[in-house]
Structure formats: C-alpha cells, structure tokens
Amino acid sequence: MEDKGILIVISGPSGAGKGTVVEEIKKDRTYALSISATTRQPRSYEKDGEHYFFKSVYEFKNMIGGGKLLEWAEFCGNYYGTPRDYVVGKLEEGYNVILEIEVQGALQVKKIYPEAVLVFLIPPNREELKNRLSGRGTEDMETIEKRLKRASEEIELIPEYDYVVVNDEVELAVKRIKEIVDVSKMASARYVDKIRDFK
Amino acid sequence: MEDKGILIVISGPSGAGKGTVVEEIKKDRTYALSISATTRQPRSYEKDGEHYFFKSVYEFKNMIGGGKLLEWAEFCGNYYGTPRDYVVGKLEEGYNVILEIEVQGALQVKKIYPEAVLVFLIPPNREELKNRLSGRGTEDMETIEKRLKRASEEIELIPEYDYVVVNDEVELAVKRIKEIVDVSKMASARYVDKIRDFK
Numbered sequence: 534m535e536d537k538g539i540l541i542v543i544s545g546p547s548g549a550g551k552g553t554v555v556e557e558i559k560k561d562r563t564y565a566l567s568i569s570a571t572t573r574q575p576r577s578y579e580k581d582g583e584h585y586f587f588k589s590v591y592e593f594k595n596m597i598g599g600g601k602l603l604e605w606a607e608f609c610g611n612y613y614g615t616p617r618d619y620v621v622g623k624l625e626e627g628y629n630v631i632l633e634i635e636v637q638g639a640l641q642v643k644k645i646y647p648e649a650v651l652v653f654l655i656p657p658n659r660e661e662l663k664n665r666l667s668g669r670g671t672e673d674m675e676t677i678e679k680r681l682k683r684a685s686e687e688i689e690l691i692p693e694y695d696y697v698v699v700n701d702e703v704e705l706a707v708k709r710i711k712e713i714v715d716v717s718k719m720a721s722a723r724y725v726d727k728i729r730d731f732k
Numbered sequence: 733m734e735d736k737g738i739l740i741v742i743s744g745p746s747g748a749g750k751g752t753v754v755e756e757i758k759k760d761r762t763y764a765l766s767i768s769a770t771t772r773q774p775r776s777y778e779k780d781g782e783h784y785f786f787k788s789v790y791e792f793k794n795m796i797g798g799g800k801l802l803e804w805a806e807f808c809g810n811y812y813g814t815p816r817d818y819v820v821g822k823l824e825e826g827y828n829v830i831l832e833i834e835v836q837g838a839l840q841v842k843k844i845y846p847e848a849v850l851v852f853l854i855p856p857n858r859e860e861l862k863n864r865l866s867g868r869g870t871e872d873m874e875t876i877e878k879r880l881k882r883a884s885e886e887i888e889l890i891p892e893y894d895y896v897v898v899n900d901e902v903e904l905a906v907k908r909i910k911e912i913v914d915v916s917k918m919a920s921a922r923y924v925d926k927i928r929d930f931k
Binding site for chain 2: 659713716730
C-alpha cells in the first residue's frame with residue numbers, strides 16, 4: 534500500500550446501526566483497528582496493546598497534556614482515549630483507520646487531525662429511528678424519549694461533519710462509506726508531492 | 733431524480749485527456765450538458781439554445797454585470813461564458829452538470845457557485861504528459877515546451893481544486909469522477925432539510 538490511509542470517524546444516534554456497519558467495514562483488510570488507551574483495570578482475558586493500551590491515571594494525564602490523544606473522555610470514573618501515535622502509524626503504513634465515537638469525541642479528532650473524515654450515520658427518517666430505538670424491546674417510553682431527544686441534539690451537529698450516510702441497508706451504507714474513503718484519497722491536499730514531480 | 737445534481741468542473745493541462753473523459757461521462761443520462769453563451773456569429777448549422785446561446789455584445793455584458801455567468805472569457809475578439817440560470821436549472825432538475833474549462837474559469841465558477849466540485853485531471857507523471865503532448869506529432873519542440881510550461885503553471889493551482897484525478901486509463905478516470913460526484917451528494921451541507929425532518 535503506497536498511499537497514506539484515511540482516518541474515518543463514524544458517529545450517529547443510538548439506533549443508527551453504527552456497530553453493524555463498522556464491524557462490516559473492519560472485515561476489509563485495508564482497514565486497521567484503533568486500540569484505545571484506558572485507565573480501567575484489565576479483565577483477565579485482556580492483553581495490553583491488543584484489547585487496550587492499559588495506562589495509569591498519571592500516564593493517561595501525561596498523554597492528554599502531551600497531545601498524544603486524538604480524543605478522550607471520562608466514563609464511570611475511568612479515562613478512555615484514542616492514541617494519536619498508534620493511529621498515525623497505521624495511517625502511514627497505508628491502512629485506513631475507522632473510529633466509532635460519539636459527537637464530542639469526533640469533533641476533538643477533527644481539531645487535532647483535520648484530515649480526518651467525519652461521517653454521520655442516520656436512519657432513513659425519524660420514524661425509522663424511533664422504531665429502531667424501541668425495537669430492542671427492552672426500554673420503556675421514557676428511555677426511548679430521552680434517546681430521541683439526545684439523537685436530536687446530536688443531529689444538530691451534522692453541519693460539523695463532512696458527510697451524512699443514510700443507513701437504509703447495511704450493505705449500502707458500507708459501500709457509501711468505502712466510497713467516501715476512496716474519494717478522500719483523491720483530495721487535492723494529498724497531491725503536494727505529485728505536484729512537485731511535474732515541475 | 734429527487735436530489736439536486738452536482739456541478740462538476742474538470743480542468744487539466746493539454747494532454748491530460750479531458751476531452752475523452754468528459755465525452756465518456758456525458759454518455760451517462762444523469763449528466764446534462766451545459767450550453768455556453770457567446771457573442772460570436774452562429775455557423776449555418778448552429779441553433780440558438782442548442783449549440784450556444786447567441787448573444788449581442790450588449791446582452792453579454794449585461795449578463796456579466798447581472799452575475800448571470802458562472803464564468804466568462806474573451807477569445808479572439810468574442811465573448812464566451814457559462815449561463816448560471818441554465819446550469820442551476822439543470823441541477824435543480826436533478827442532473828449533474830459537467831463543465832470542461834481552464835483553470836481561471838474554474839476558479840471563477842467556485843467563487844460564484846461554491847458547491848461546485850473542482851476536479852483537476854492529470855496524466856500519471858510528467859514523462860507521460862510530455863509523451864501525450866508530443867504524441868500528436870503535429871507540434872515542434874518549441875510548442876511542446878511552451879505547453880509544458882503552461883501545464884506547470886496550471887499544476888501550481890491544484891491546491892485550489894477539490895480533487896485530483898489521475899488519468900492513467902480513461903475508464904478508471906471516468907469511474908473516479910463519477911465516484912466523486914456520488915460522494916459529493918453525501919456532503920453534510922446538503923442535509924439541512926433532512927436534519928429538520930428529525931426534529
């Protein structure tokens with residue numbers, strides 16, 4: 534693989550089908566996984582550098598301070614983040630890297646790594662979103678309404694994203710995202726070296 | 733066709749193969765032709781509104797003044813330009829419109845119609861460019877050198893373009909440009925109305 538890969542960030546409301554779509558894309562061998570850094574305790578089967586990069590709070594805070602994280606958040610008293618060097622290394626090897634993160638994290642990534650391509654995944658319409666949220670059959674109306682409200686707030690931030698992909702069918706959504714990645718490789722900003730060749 | 737079309741502008745040095753690529757894309761029925769306005773005299777077989785929109789110099793200058801042209805230039809004492817209303821009408825009908833114009837014209841279009849997608853078509857490398865320029869067999873070395881110099885100047889402006897498409901094979905170049913158009917339809921800016929649907 535000669536060309537640098539694309540960092541693609543997928544967000545979208547709960548019920549948009551991000552998980553399924555991302556799993557499908559990851560089957561493509563030109564895509565590499567990102568490995569998160571975390572301060573939480575490893576579970577018995579988890580290996581450092583494979584499931585997570587396990588860090589002390591001190592180490593993690595140093596990573597934040599040193600700009601070593603593309604994004605990070607605190608969740609249930611533990612820190613989680615995306616290590617910049619690992620991701621950039623994979624991109625330079627020519628792999629595309631896909632991150633599935635929520636809206637605030639996605640905007641952090643774009644700030645630190647502006648070449649990142651931000652994709653917002655949405656169901657075809659509000660009705661379908663509501664169906665998918667309630668379709669799990671495990672939540673009461675209040676929870677569903679809360680999620681819909683949150684979805685509305687996230688959707689407000691779509692203009693910060695580069696692309697919107699409608700997830701009407703998983704196969705089509707995957708195809709669209711891969712097309713976005715292919716086309717992003719043709720961005721003129723990536724041709725600085727080639728321009729030099731022509732002089 | 734429900735969605736608004738994409739205005740795609742193709743430029744590139746002489747010898748890049750723009751003509752062939754554009755002809756190929758125009759065969760796709762989702763692409764509409766643009767019809768230029770001109771002040772030059774119609775030839776016997778030319779029909780107004782089909783081959784060109786024939787205008788008096790007075791009318792043409794009024795179009796310039798009224799912002800009715802996406803771009804225009806003077807050539808051999810005649811004016812030529814791309815009528816904004818005609819192009820926008822086709823885009824609103826859902827057609828993609830492709831314009832093959834030189835660098836200065838392309839930059840004018842982007843200024844007046846920022847959603848336009850600018851594609852710079854290049855041969856795989858300088859050697860190949862030189863081969864294609866001299867391959868026509870009708871020009872002397874001086875003409876070829878002049879063209880190469882002009883090509884270098886045009887290539888300097890690549891950063892003003894959105895995408896660079898390498899024309900190694902016509903079929904591939906056509907496929908890449910169509911992918912760029914498809915992906916441009918997923919730009920988040922086009923989802924303002926759909927965002928409203930989710931509220």
